Amino acid sequence: MDILFDCPHCGQELEVDSDAAGTELNCPTCNQRLVVPSLDSPGVRVSGAAPPPPLHHAREAHVINPIAASAAAKEEKHFQVPIRDKPSESLISKPLKPLEFAAKDSEKHIRVKTIRRIDCVEVGRDKFDEHVSEFLAKVGEQNIISINTVTYTYIDIGSQKLLTDFGVLIVYKG
């Protein structure tokens, strides 16, 4: 078998048959005289065994890398497909809905509607209850915050007297 060692003069890696250990020869690179070391000398590698480490590594790298690469590729594909599908779905179904609700809620303002009874009197007929009921139905029960009674005074055109009347003040969201 061959042994590998570095030239002690120039560091050139040399490969010599292990049978030549102890013999002198000239380094082909620096042309200096050197003694072929024995196999158990420090820094001496077996030529047949020395290549395997790199080869082994290379082989492992070649074997592992395709597997790792294909596995990674498979995983990537597995990940990419659901990830691409789900966000688009969830973007539409999930985040948007709360946003819509939030937008609707934020768009709503607290408003006040005052309905005076006098304004609901048409041709002598009191339509106050009807008007208030209509308004409440329009606003929707869930948007009504409070209903307060109010009294007010007005000058009756006919009698020119101050009259007191009532109405409602509705606080609602809309």
Ligand SMILES: [Zn+2]
């Ligand atoms: Zn040399």
